[in-house]
Amino acid sequence: xxxxxxxxxxAAQKIADLLGASKPKADxxxxxxxxxxxLDGEEWVTIGxxxxxxxxDFAPSLVYKKSKGWQGVTEEGEVLPAAIPAxxxxxxxKKKKPFTVDGVELKAWKMEALPYLVYAPIEKLPKEKExxxxxxxxxxxxxxxxxxxxxxxxxxxxxxxxxxxxxxxxPDAPVSRARYSAFTKEEITNAFxxxxxxxxxxxxxxxxxxxxxxxxxxxxxxxxxLVKFAGYGNVRSSGRVQTPxxxxxxxxERERLAFVPEDYWVIKGAFGEVDDAFEAPHExxxxxxxxxxQAVMAHIEGKTKATVESIEKKKRTVAPPVPFNTTSLMxxxxxxxxxxxxxxxxxxxxxxxxxxxxxxVDNTVYPSSLDLxxxxxxxxGNPAYAPYCRELLSKDKLTATRGKKETTDxxxxxxxxxxxxxxxxxxxxxxxxxxxxxxxxTLSEAAVVEGTKVSLEVGGETFIGRGDVLVxxxxxxxxPYGLKKDEQMPALEQGQQIAFGGATCTKKQTEPPARYSxxxxxxxxxxxxxxxxxxxxxxxERLYAVKYIMNDPIEPSQLGMAVCDxxxxxxxxxxxxxxxxxxxxxxxxxxxxSTSKETVVTNSRNLLADQLGELIPHSExxxxxxxxxxxxxxxxxxxxxxxxDLQLRASQKTRSMFIGxxxxxxxxxxxxxxxxxxxxxxxxxxxxxxxxxxxTAFRSKPRIVCIDxxxxxxxxxxxxxxxxxxxxxxxxxxKLIAQKNPRTLKRFIRCENYEECNTxxxxxxxxxxxxxxEVCEHxxxxxxxxxxxRGPWKLCPNFDCPGKEQxxxxxxxxxxxxxxxxxxxxxx
DNA sequence: GCAAGGTC
Numbered sequence: 001x002x003x004x005x006x007x008x009x010x011a012a013q014k015i016a017d018l019l020g021a022s023k024p025k026a027d028x029x030x031x032x033x034x035x036x037x038x039l040d041g042e043e044w045v046t047i048g049x050x051x052x053x054x055x056x057d058f059a060p061s062l063v064y065k066k067s068k069g070w071q072g073v074t075e076e077g078e079v080l081p082a083a084i085p086a087x088x089x090x091x092x093x094k095k096k097k098p099f100t101v102d103g104v105e106l107k108a109w110k111m112e113a114l115p116y117l118v119y120a121p122i123e124k125l126p127k128e129k130e131x132x133x134x135x136x137x138x139x140x141x142x143x144x145x146x147x148x149x150x151x152x153x154x155x156x157x158x159x160x161x162x163x164x165x166x167x168x169x170x171p172d173a174p175v176s177r178a179r180y181s182a183f184t185k186e187e188i189t190n191a192f193x194x195x196x197x198x199x200x201x202x203x204x205x206x207x208x209x210x211x212x213x214x215x216x217x218x219x220x221x222x223x224x225x226l227v228k229f230a231g232y233g234n235v236r237s238s239g240r241v242q243t244p245x246x247x248x249x250x251x252x253e254r255e256r257l258a259f260v261p262e263d264y265w266v267i268k269g270a271f272g273e274v275d276d277a278f279e280a281p282h283e284x285x286x287x288x289x290x291x292x293x294q295a296v297m298a299h300i301e302g303k304t305k306a307t308v309e310s311i312e313k314k315k316r317t318v319a320p321p322v323p324f325n326t327t328s329l330m331x332x333x334x335x336x337x338x339x340x341x342x343x344x345x346x347x348x349x350x351x352x353x354x355x356x357x358x359x360x361v362d363n364t365v366y367p368s369s370l371d372l373x374x375x376x377x378x379x380x381g382n383p384a385y386a387p388y389c390r391e392l393l394s395k396d397k398l399t400a401t402r403g404k405k406e407t408t409d410x411x412x413x414x415x416x417x418x419x420x421x422x423x424x425x426x427x428x429x430x431x432x433x434x435x436x437x438x439x440x441x442t443l444s445e446a447a448v449v450e451g452t453k454v455s456l457e458v459g460g461e462t463f464i465g466r467g468d469v470l471v472x473x474x475x476x477x478x479x480p481y482g483l484k485k486d487e488q489m490p491a492l493e494q495g496q497q498i499a500f501g502g503a504t505c506t507k508k509q510t511e512p513p514a515r516y517s518x519x520x521x522x523x524x525x526x527x528x529x530x531x532x533x534x535x536x537x538x539x540x541e542r543l544y545a546v547k548y549i550m551n552d553p554i555e556p557s558q559l560g561m562a563v564c565d566x567x568x569x570x571x572x573x574x575x576x577x578x579x580x581x582x583x584x585x586x587x588x589x590x591x592x593x594s595t596s597k598e599t600v601v602t603n604s605r606n607l608l609a610d611q612l613g614e615l616i617p618h619s620e621x622x623x624x625x626x627x628x629x630x631x632x633x634x635x636x637x638x639x640x641x642x643x644x645d646l647q648l649r650a651s652q653k654t655r656s657m658f659i660g661x662x663x664x665x666x667x668x669x670x671x672x673x674x675x676x677x678x679x680x681x682x683x684x685x686x687x688x689x690x691x692x693x694x695x696t697a698f699r700s701k702p703r704i705v706c707i708d709x710x711x712x713x714x715x716x717x718x719x720x721x722x723x724x725x726x727x728x729x730x731x732x733x734x735k736l737i738a739q740k741n742p743r744t745l746k747r748f749i750r751c752e753n754y755e756e757c758n759t760x761x762x763x764x765x766x767x768x769x770x771x772x773x774e775v776c777e778h779x780x781x782x783x784x785x786x787x788x789x790r791g792p793w794k795l796c797p798n799f800d801c802p803g804k805e806q807x808x809x810x811x812x813x814x815x816x817x818x819x820x821x822x823x824x825x826x827x828x
Numbered sequence: 829g830c831a832a833g834g835t836c
Contacts, residue, residue: 008835051834109829128835154834210832217831225829232829239831348836360835535833542831 001043003142004178005135005162007149009033009048011183015148016046018188032134045138049149053135054161055127056210058107058120058218111226114616117219118609122211124161132165139166139173147198148178148191150409153587156199157206163198181408184369204597205587211597212583212604213240219608220574224563227619228626231650236563236626237546241531242539243567244577246548248524249516250556250564259512265293266508269463270501271306271456276490280456280465282503293505299459306500308492309455309462317446320475322403323412324438325361326533327526332438332481333431334519339552340537346431347413355417355424356435360534361410364403370411372398372443379436381418388478392443401442414439437479444475452489458500465489515553528577529584547633550679562629566622571611631662636680636707637691642667646691646707648678659693659707671707672746675765676700687713697766700788716740716747721771722782724751726759736761736782738769749784749797761797764788778803 006012013035016024020037024046027034035046107113126132139145145166147159163175176195180187220238228236267282287293324332329347330340338346347359366372376392379385392398403412415436421429447470454465467489470476476483492498516524518540525536543549548560556564568575583604589595615622634647636659644663651658657678659671676697685692685706696702706713719738727734734753740746747769749761761781763769767788774783776796785794796803 010835049834050836053834056831150834158834206833213831213833215831219830221830235829237830241832352836532833534835539832 001045001138001142002144002146003138003166003173004044004046004146004148005159005166006046006048007051007155007158009050011148011150012046012048014183015188016044018183018185019044019192029134029137030130032131034134034138045142046148047135047138049135049158049162050128050131052154052158052161053126053128053131053165054124056122056207056214057125058117058214059123109222109226111223111616111619114219114223114612115609117222118215118605118612120215122214124164135162135165136169139170142166142170142173145170145173145175146178146192146195147175148180151179151181152409153202153206153209153591156202157210159198160200160203160207182367182369182410199591201593202591205590208590208597208600209583209587211601215601215605216240216574216608219612220567220571223612223615224566224622224626228623228630230630235546236559237542238563238567238574240574240579240583241525241535242542243564243574244528244530244579245521245525245539246543246556246560247564247568247575248521248528249543249549249554250561252513252516253556253561256512256515261509261512262288263290264288264508264510265290266506267293267296267503268506269300269306269456269458269503271463271465271498272490273499277501278465278467278489280454280463283455283462283464286508290507296461297503297505299461300500300503301459303459303500305497306456306458306463308494308496308498309457311455311492311494312453314451314453315448315471316451317448318474318476319446320401320441320444321438321479322401323364323366323414323442324435325364325403325405325412326359327362327522327536328364328403329359329413329435330522330537331519332434334517334522335482336430336434338427338431340518340522341541342427343431344537346428350424350428350432350435355415355419355432357412357414357416358410359413361407361412362405362533363407363409363412365406365412366400366402366414366442367408367411370414372400375414375416375439376443379415379418379440382420382436384420385418385436385440385478388440392440398443434481437481441475441479444478445472447474447476448472454489454492456498515555517553521554529580530577558629558632559626562625566615566625570614570618570622573607573611636693637684639663639667639669640690641669646671648673648680648693672709673707674705685711685713687711700766703766714740716769719769719771721749721784722773722775724753724757724759725775725780727751727753727757728780738763738771738784749782762799763797764795767793776801776803 004012004015006015012033013026016035016037019039021039022037024035024037027036029047032047037044145163147163149155149159149162159177166173175198177198178191178195180191217237217239220243221235224236224238225234264286266286267284268279269282270277271280272278282296284296287296322328330343333343334340344359347356350356351359373393376389376398380389413435415432418436419429419432423429424432450469450471452467452469456463456465467487468484469486469488521540522536525531525539530536531539543560547557548563549556564575573579586595586600590597590600631645631647634649636646636648638644639646639661642661642663644661644667646659646669647662649658649660650656657673659673661667661669673693674695674697676695679694679696681692681694681704683692684690685708688706688708688711690706690708690711692704692706694702695705708714721736721738724734724736732753734751734757736749736759737752738747738749741748747763747765749763751757751759754760763784764786767786770785770787772783772785772794775781776783776798779796779798779801781796781798781801783794783796785792787793
């Protein structure tokens with residue numbers, strides 16, 4: 001039996017489809033799908049991994065031997081390459097026990113352990129145990145192995161890891177490597193007819209990246225976390241990609257902080273009458289000196305006529321966009337309000353459901369194997385695209401635009417099936433629509449815009465009016481994204497006298513450079529070689545998760561700035577994108593065989609040891625800087641009782657947020673905080689003068705709330721919502737009252753007879769509450785209406801209402817149906 | 829409790 005190992009299940013299936021003479025049989029080994037088929041009388045099996053199946057981590061235990069020059073030796077007797085440098089105290093010799101120095105176990109998160117952690121040996125541990133089990137099971141029966149992972153450095157490493165698992169159970173089977181860069185019959189057949197050897201140097205290059213990332217990431221993350229320990233769950237991370245990315249954001253913020261705005265004045269004139277009215281600015285777009293602007297205003301004072309001095313018309317073409325790769329998709333979706341991380345989550349799901357092609361690509365040129373006309377034909381299924389598709393199909397030949405990046409890994413992102421708004425949830429359709437329209441746009445003609453420039457003279461001063469009109473739609477007919485509105489100029493003639501309705505002079509200020517949007521940041525990361533198409537969005541998410549950055553456009557927190565400054569001062573290697581560039585070139589050397597993984601990793605360890613040597617003596621300074629930053633980020637306002645700072649804090653026990661006085665335990669002032677994301681607001685409450693906070697509940701617009709629960713602005717009258725069903729069943733009558741707990745601000749419904757009857761229901765915590773006359777048909781609780789910015793919502797407040805279960809079942813049924821539809825969509 | 833890189 002021949003065993004073919006691919007990087008993912010999808011690839012295993014496709015290769016089986018393309019190589020097998022007849023349809024391959026889908027099977028499972030344990031829970032892993034595999035594909036069996038016959039070829040030239042031999043039995044073949046393909047199995048897909050799940051990316052990396054092994055993961056490097058610090059070895060759980062080791063001993064250091066003096067006889068080996070203080071190099072680490074594992075329990076199995078393997079001598080490890082990294083030696084403890086002569087400058088560090090040597091650990092006591094302890095056999096088969098965790099490595100300790102002065103009683104400190106070096107696996108533990110301890111400041112004293114960090115210099116040793118730099119040199120700690122690394123092992124590869126299983127990550128996908130189920131897959132490894134299935135792989136080994138098949139490997140036992142295999143006569144030969146073909147590694148058919150992706151054709152890149154990480155693919156070589158993934159294949160090499162798979163091979164090490166295979167050889168544990170079957171060391172003798174011959175191994176070869178298939179290299180392909182597209183899933184076409186020709187390419188795959190060719191790859192399997194011309195098998196090569198696994199490139200172990202290339203795999204080592206990938207493995208050195210893994211080790212260096214782990215060592216630097218773990219050491220610096222532990223340093224930052226331990227230097228100012230703030231409780232479990234408060235990790236302050238650092239890494240080869242995330243820290244330079246943070247540095248970009250911080251540098252931009254510093255530019256903004258250093259920016260000195262300059263005043264300037266703008267003069268705008270009103271011309272024409274009624275329907276033909278338009279505005280035009282003075283030919284000097286910005287007056288830096290106010291008196292110059294006033295002189296112009298004086299010249300035109302009282303004038304009522306303007307003369308058309310000249311009219312210039314120029315046509316310019318706007319080229320259709322190039323095909324989407326991952327980066328350009330994320331940038332375009334970011335402009336439409338979908339974050340890169342969300343875009344990738346949605347794209348993955350659209351891909352799995354058969355609506356779009358593989359979403360992780362660098363390529364921006366459609367391969368010749370892609371049938372453009374057939375893809376357009378499929379999109380006819382959506383009535384919104386159908387007329388445009390037919391127009392495209394009526395052409396003799398379809399030509400597509402080409403981007404600058406041409407790789408052969410996958411085709412650029414294009415729609416593989418038609419979908420309508422009824423087929424998909426709103427956000428999914430939004431992204432699908434963008435991808436489908438982009439695809440059609442890449443096959444379209446250029447748009448033509450006619451620009452008009454009109455010179456107008458008033459009292460010896462010149463004004464310039466401009467208009468832009470789309471005269472030929474071209475690709476714009478199907479791709480309206482980023483389209484500017486037409487600015488039509490009325491028909492004018494040279495020498496014509498038109499009405500002048502006076503001018504305004506407005507004082508303005510120059511603006512600092514803009515903060516990065518997530519889309520722009522992704523593009524900048526790509527330009528600097530930071531991260532990959534598959535990881536950039538998650539790196540940004542990580543920076544949000546550790547609270548180094550906030551909002552979009554992205555702003556660094558005080559903590560983010562402090563971390564960046566501390567590292568830049570004492571460990572500058574990690575804050576610059578050059579670390580990645582240098583690593584890339586070292587990896588090229590490893591792949592070329594001119595250096596070894598051991599040399600590169602050891603050099604990197606020495607460099608990290610140097611930087612840690614700078615950080616540790618300055619721990620007090622770093623600690624203070626981080627502590628001040630954390631306090632500044634948490635600052636909400638001043639305590640009304642003791643005057644110290646009120647801070648947003650997390651309860652140790654429940655992790656829920658509250659506002660507490662920094663003078664605790666001397667001062668016990670606290671305030672509750674509503675659910676959702678909480679940010680500080682500068683302006684105090686206009687009613688009571690207490691600090692306010694901005695609260696953003698899940699999927700809602702932010703609202704500004706006074707922190708004082710007793711403030712009038714937080715007062716909500718009690719609302720009678722109906723009769724208590726429990727009391728009614730006992731022959732009594734009692735009202736149910738919706739009310740707010742004055743201390744916690746939690747809103748709930750309770751029976752007015754609560755001393756005897758404990759009937760109560762929870763309520764949504766925000767939105768206007770209104771009572772109805774209706775009673776829930778399932779449980780008899782009164783129905784209420786909650787009106788949020790998403791509109792009114794009628795609900796039964798009973799958490800245990802039997803109707804809720806039925807709702808859930810109905811939803812389950814709907815999604816099962818949808819699943820069935822999805823699988824048919826995929827078959828097509 | 830760390831990173832970044834694959835993929836789900």
